[in-house]
Amino acid sequence: MAGDEIGILCHGDGGGEFTVVDFTNFGHDGELCLLHQHGSPEKDIETLTQWRVKKVNFPQDNGPSVHHWITDAVVPIDGRFLCWVDNYQGILVLDVVLAIADEEGPVQLRYIPLPEKALQSGRRVDPDGDCPDAARCVGATAGGMVKLICVDEATSSSNRVMSSADFTV
Structure with a gap:
């Protein structure tokens, strides 16, 4: 398991229920390893520690380039989604x-x-994905909204001269 691919989601009615999910991408195939912990202490330890492996179906129409997918972050959303x-x-x-x-x-x-403008701007600094890109970051708000922040060098406009410190967010 690679740490960059593992997500932990706390959910349920506040009874200590959580799920750990490891996502592995094999190109057009993928799998999830799931460990679900019920909040109930009545379960025996074998039930609590069973990993399940499930195959993944990737979106086919207008989906991502799965061969080039690099997970930069795993974000839990709204107590239900990873x-x-x-x-x-x-x-x-x-x-x-x-x-x-x-x-x-x-x-x-x-x-x-991503929005079209974010797809067109910038190239991954490290094509292998080993070093995080400080110019792009993602997170979730308390309301379940996902926010991607991209900081790119500004392009010159016909109205003014750009300095080396100009950028767009």
Whole structure:
């Protein structure tokens, strides 16, 4: 398991329920390893520590370039979703509650592309994804909104001369 691919989601009715999810991308195939901890202390330890492996279906139409996907962050949203974020492609969204409830079949991820302007601006500084890009960051608000901040060098406009310190957010 790579630390960059693991998400932890606390959920339930405040009874200590949580789910750990490791996402592995094999190109057009993928899998999730899930460990769901119920808040109930009545469960035996074997039930509490069972990992489940589930196949992943990637979005096909207008989906991400799965061969080039690099997870820059894993963000929990609204006590129900985990989002794997590639700061240069978009967000893969997993409904964790559905994934743990469904015993059969593969899990369908939803894909949210970045806004067109963010897709067109900038290139990944480190193509291998080993070093985080300080110019792009993602997070979630208390209201469940995902925010991507991109800081790019400004391009010159016909009206004024740009200095080396100019940038756009």
